[in-house]
Amino acid sequence: MDRRIRKNQTAIMNALMQLIAEKDFEKITINEIAERADVNRGTVYSHYSDKYDLLDKCIENQLIHLMESCYSIDATGPYPTKAPLLLTIKEIEKNALIYKTLLSIKDVPSFRVHLSSMINKQIMEHMKDNELSLDELGKSIYAQFMSSAIVGVIEWWFTQSMPCSAEELTERLWSLLEMNRMILGP
Structure with missing residues (x-):
């Protein structure tokens, strides 16, 4: 280009x-x-073509950057270890103004939807690569639950003016993810 x-x-x-x-x-x-x-x-x-197209391209750029920064270190899935989750949250923290701005768009919830979809896709990929005791519907529900929870916690973190470090947020979120992952079995 x-x-x-x-x-x-x-x-x-x-x-x-x-x-x-x-x-x-x-x-x-x-x-x-x-x-x-x-x-x-x-x-x-x-x-x-218009400001909505521009917004979509901004969102796409941010998500591509986030994916490249955070998921490349662990090819087996989104959060099989804490490292990719910590990198994701640190990257969001480093660019807090951009992500807070994108998450705060009231009339156009597309960033939240795109971010949740990206995380959902990564969770589904991780489950596909592992032997899990859930049927397809159960996997879909679980991935939706987890992605919504992660995005919700990130939104909460911003609305509360980031009351803890990325490391502490990761530790607490990881504990919750681990508790919920137990339902999947080995």
Whole structure:
């Protein structure tokens, strides 16, 4: 990809993230995004069909970055050890403003949905690779429960102004995950 194109896309995405932190997503206009990114309106439309497409691309970029940063160290699944969970939470902590902003979009819950879906998929992959005593419906319910719980705890952490470190949150969340994993059996 051309360096100029990448620079414009990064500026546009950063502009959207800054604006979302300041006001409701629904009230943001393409003109505001272009002005904040220091590009013209046509440049925004040359990369994105509308602000929803731009938001989806921002979310996709953040999730890809999160996946690359956190899941690559353990190919057997999302949380078979504490290390990937800790890396995930530390990465979220390091980029707290971005993730808090994305999770706070009220009218467009897409980041929460995408994050939950990503975690759900990783849990399902982990269960597929292991002998578990659940049928397919049970695995689906379990993966949904776990992914919703993890995302819910991360949201809680942000809304409570991150009252503990990433390490402590990981320890406490890991204990809960371990208790719930016991129902799966060996």
